[in-house]
Amino acid sequence: xxxxxxxxxxxxxxxxxxxxxxxxxxxxxxxxxxxxxxxxxxxxxxxxxxxxxxxxxxxxxxxxxxxxxxxxxxxxxxxxxxxxxxxxxxxxxxxxxxxxxxxxxxxxxxxxxxxxxxxxxxxxxxxxxxxxxxxxxxxxxxxxxxxxxxxxxxxxxxxxxxxxxxxxxxxxxxxxxxxxxxxxxxxxxxxxxxxxxxxxxxxxxxxxxxxxxxxxxxxxxxxxxxxxxxxxxxxxxxxxxxxxxxxxxxxxxxxxxxxxxxxxxxxxx
Amino acid sequence: xxxxxxxxxxxxxxxxxxxxxxxxxxxxxxxxxxxxxxxxxxxxxxxxxxxxxxxxxxxxxxxxxxxxxxxxxxxxxxxxxxxxxxxxxxxxxxxxxxxxxxxxxxxxxxxxxxxxxxxxxxxxxxxxxxxxxxxxxxxxxxxxxxxxxxxxxxxxxxxxxxxxxxxxxxxxxxxxxxxxxxxxxxxxxxxxxxxxxxxxxxxxxxxxxxxxxxxxxxxxxxxxxxxxxxxxxxxxxxxxxxxxxxxxxxxxxxxxxxxxxxxxxxxxxxxxxxxxxxxxxxxx
Numbered sequence: 001x002x003x004x005x006x007x008x009x010x011x012x013x014x015x016x017x018x019x020x021x022x023x024x025x026x027x028x029x030x031x032x033x034x035x036x037x038x039x040x041x042x043x044x045x046x047x048x049x050x051x052x053x054x055x056x057x058x059x060x061x062x063x064x065x066x067x068x069x070x071x072x073x074x075x076x077x078x079x080x081x082x083x084x085x086x087x088x089x090x091x092x093x094x095x096x097x098x099x100x101x102x103x104x105x106x107x108x109x110x111x112x113x114x115x116x117x118x119x120x121x122x123x124x125x126x127x128x129x130x131x132x133x134x135x136x137x138x139x140x141x142x143x144x145x146x147x148x149x150x151x152x153x154x155x156x157x158x159x160x161x162x163x164x165x166x167x168x169x170x171x172x173x174x175x176x177x178x179x180x181x182x183x184x185x186x187x188x189x190x191x192x193x194x195x196x197x198x199x200x201x202x203x204x205x206x207x208x209x210x211x212x213x214x215x216x217x218x219x220x221x222x223x224x225x226x227x228x229x230x231x232x233x234x235x236x237x238x239x240x241x242x243x244x245x246x247x248x249x250x251x252x253x254x255x256x257x258x259x260x261x262x263x264x265x266x267x268x269x
Numbered sequence: 270x271x272x273x274x275x276x277x278x279x280x281x282x283x284x285x286x287x288x289x290x291x292x293x294x295x296x297x298x299x300x301x302x303x304x305x306x307x308x309x310x311x312x313x314x315x316x317x318x319x320x321x322x323x324x325x326x327x328x329x330x331x332x333x334x335x336x337x338x339x340x341x342x343x344x345x346x347x348x349x350x351x352x353x354x355x356x357x358x359x360x361x362x363x364x365x366x367x368x369x370x371x372x373x374x375x376x377x378x379x380x381x382x383x384x385x386x387x388x389x390x391x392x393x394x395x396x397x398x399x400x401x402x403x404x405x406x407x408x409x410x411x412x413x414x415x416x417x418x419x420x421x422x423x424x425x426x427x428x429x430x431x432x433x434x435x436x437x438x439x440x441x442x443x444x445x446x447x448x449x450x451x452x453x454x455x456x457x458x459x460x461x462x463x464x465x466x467x468x469x470x471x472x473x474x475x476x477x478x479x480x481x482x483x484x485x486x487x488x489x490x491x492x493x494x495x496x497x498x499x500x501x502x503x504x505x506x507x508x509x510x511x512x513x514x515x516x517x518x519x520x521x522x523x524x525x526x527x528x529x530x531x532x533x534x535x536x537x538x539x540x541x542x543x544x545x546x547x548x549x550x551x552x553x
Contacts, residue, residue, distance in 0.1 A: 099331035149459050154475050200469055202475060202493075 002110040002116045005138040008160075010152030014144045015181035018217055019239075020120035021226040023140065026082035026243030029228070030101045031114040034242065035074065037105075038088035038134035040122040041096055047087040050223025052077065057228040061089035062119035070108050084114075096214035106135050125159060134164050138175040140208060144182050145194040150202055151171030153178075157203065165240030177208035179242065184213040185258045196256050211235060308372075309336070311364070312344040317357055322363050328369060332522055335500070341369045341391065346376030353378040361388045379507055450482070455480055455494065463503075476516060485509070495519075496541075509553060513539040523548050 007020045015038075024036040038046035040260040041061060047053040047159065050225050052075045055178075058068035063086070077083035086105075121132035121230075133139065141162050143153040160174050161167055168176075180199060200207060216233040220226060227235040234255060241251045311401045315321060329336045341364060344351030361371045372421035374381075385392060395536050423491025448467035455461055455470060457477030468482035472490050478494035480486055491512035499521035514532050516527050518541045525541070525548045538553040 017325055080288065141398065155456075155457040157454075158459045158478075161453065161456075163460075202473075 002114050002117055004119065004135050006119040006121055006133045006139045006160075007142060008121040008129060008139055008229045009123070009142040009149070010125060010129075010131055010230050011144070011149045013141050014149055015151060015211070016123070017049050017120055017225070018143050018221060019140065019179060019181065019211075020046060020118050021221075022228040022235075022239040023243060023246070024085075025050075025080055025083060025226040026079075026228050026239055027116050027118075027246075028077070028080045030243060030247060031082065033082045033084075033113060033228050034116045034118065035084040035086055035109055035114050036120060037047050037086040038120050039097065039128050040120065040126060041088045042090065043122065044088045044090040044250070047075070047085055047118050048224060050077065050085050050226060052085050052087075053153040053224070055089045059087045059089040060105070061096045063093045063105050065097060066097070070105060070112075075095070079225075081109040087104045092200050093120070093269050095133075096127065097131040099111060099129060099131065099134060103135060108210050125155060129156075130159070130163055133174075134161055135137045136160075136164060136174055137166075138177065141203070141205065142179050142181055143199060143203070145180060145184075145196075146196065147186065149195065150199055153203060157205065158182045176205045177246070178203055179208050179211065181211040181215045183210045183254060183255065189258075207253065208245055209238060210237050210253060210255050211238045212244075308342045309369075310340045310342045310344050311369075311371075312347050313355075314347050316348065316352070318356075318359060318363055321360075322367065323363075325367050325369075329369075329520065332375075332497075332519065333522070335497075337368050340372045342377055343371055343374045343454055345374065345378070345381075351376055351381075352376040353380060355381065355391070355513070357381055357384040358388050361390065448487075449482070451480075457494075460523065462500075482506070492518075497524075497544075498541075506543075508541040511538050511553075512536055513550070518548060520548055525550075 004241065005023075007016050007023065007105040009016050017038075017088050020036050026036045028034045036046060037052065037060060040046070047056055051154070055075050058073035060073065062174075063070050063073050073086055075085045097108065106117060119132040119136065122128040133156075139159065140158060141160075143149050157176060159269060160176060164174055166172065178200070180196060184193060188195045195217075196207065196210060213226075214232050215233045216230070217228055217237045220230065220235075227233060228239045230236055231240070238255055241254065244251050311538045313321065315480050323340075343360070345348070345355065348355070348462070357374070364371045364375050365536055371388075371390060371446070374385045375391045375393040377385060377392070382392060387485055392536045428487050431504075439548045446466065448459070448469045449463035451470045452472060454472040455478040460479045460481065461468065461470070462480075462484075463482040463484065467484035467487070468480055469487045469489075470480060473490040474480050474488055474492050474496065476493045481497040481500050483499065483503060483506075485500045485506050486495070487498050488508075488510040489553050490510075492508075492510035493513055493516070495515045495517040496508045496510070496515060497517075497519040498508045502521050508520065513530065513551070514536060515530065518525050518530075520541060520543050523543060523546060531549065534550050540553050541548050541550055543549070
């Protein structure tokens with residue numbers, strides 16, 4: 001059974017594409033067959049972050065418009081077995097994402113026995129973001145510990161509950177996970193950043209993980225190598241934890257306090 | 270009228286899609302649905318248009334976000350002779366100048382029908398358009414979720430969001446639906462409207478969300494967004510919440526913004542009611 005997962009946030013620049021690249025890579029490292037779809041039609045970033053931009057021939061919109069076959073547009077990752085990217089078109093706009101075409105592509109991917117179909121949502125709550133979430137079974141909501149980001153995530157959680165296929169058909173609600181990115185315990189301590197507890201209290205959905213603020217993220221997206229492939233960094237460790245938890249394994253939350261444990265002992269003890 | 274569909278047409282169910290791919294699909298260019306949409310009712314008690322206009326403008330100035338561009342049903346049932354002699358054309362022009370959108374008329378004298386049609390009004394026949402027994406209503410009464418700008422209406426007459434439902438109490442007398450009960454968080458951008466009813470919310474009302482009721486509002490969680498009770502002018506309506514962190518509370522047109530709420534009340538359990546035409550906060 002394929003699972004469709006949307007990586008979404010409302011706000012831009014919080015780490016959706018980074019998360020899509022790392023979660024997709026991580027799941028593939030665990031032996032799953034994974035495809036990451038870039039829904040940011042017109043901007044196209046995911047292929048850069050995943051280092052396959054030089055092999056893009058056809059894209060998602062070509063497939064939607066029946067101008068290319070899905071197999072022609074799918075790019076196989078050279079580093080990790082089972083990892084694929086379906087890049088966005090840079091020359092079209094989000095109007096090209098019409099529901100029937102997107103649904104058809106997702107059905108075709110399901111028929112190809114992908115375990116996970118990762119939909120990297122554009123920022124905002126307009127058509128591109130709505131199409132990215134429309135067919136989802138689960139959602140990873142990426143949030144920065146900052147008031148406006150949290151409010152946008154709240155808005156997106158409302159849309160996930162109302163404007164998706166599952167909501168319209170009346171099926172079980174989309175399972176939502178919170179991923180807190182660019183977290184800096186030092187700044188939380190100084191009161192410059194919202195704490196994990198503050199964000200959880202407002203959004204009220206389960207925490208999938210906390211990704212620490214790190215220079216490694218910028219370096220790896222410039223290199224086109226997802227951070228998770230360099231296990232020495234704390235970002236890689238954090239994303240690996242996320243992937244394990246996503247697959248149902250217990251993992252202690254890390255990177256939340258400088259002296260680890262104590263806070264989470266209290267929160268989730 | 271309140272339904273906002275962002276996706277222009279719902280895609281077919283996954284099973285049907287595979288088969289439909291090669292065959293031309295029959296598409297109907299619209300849905301025609303009978304619906305009970307919330308509508309602002311303007312129940313006239315006077316034929317004096319200048320006086321009506323003056324009171325209307327005061328009322329609108331108090332809660333512009335509820336009334337601007339609101340569709341309005343004109344109800345003549347409270348006028349002697351069902352409004353015989355009323356210049357309908359002038360009335361609709363005046364309403365439009367107040368940024369209201371008159372859409373229909375009810376309980377009108379037969380002689381007015383031609384004029385009403387000429388003024389572009391629909392004629393409403395149902396019993397629902399009859400005046401209510403509640404006589405405390407102000408000249409303008411009622412404001413529907415449909416009149417609120419920029420929200421995704423939830424609850425009310427729209428297909429409710431999961432978790433929003435109004436259970437019918439077993440032993441309740443006929444015609445009493447019980448309050449609208451919302452069990453999921455009301456999130457930024459969402460609007461929940463309990464029409465002709467009380468509203469009970471068992472989860473947080475987050476910043477940027479709005480809960481509205483024609484009756485009381487009970488929130489057994491933090492109130493961080495906006496709450497509007499007595500939206501049709503019920504002066505005795507109250508708002509109860511476990512933690513007052515609201516952006517705005519309003520009862521029957523009177524309101525307090527976050528800045529008006531004294532710091533001492535922030536984060537405390539509280540109730541808000543009207544006293545001398547103003548919102549008062551009291552302990553719970």
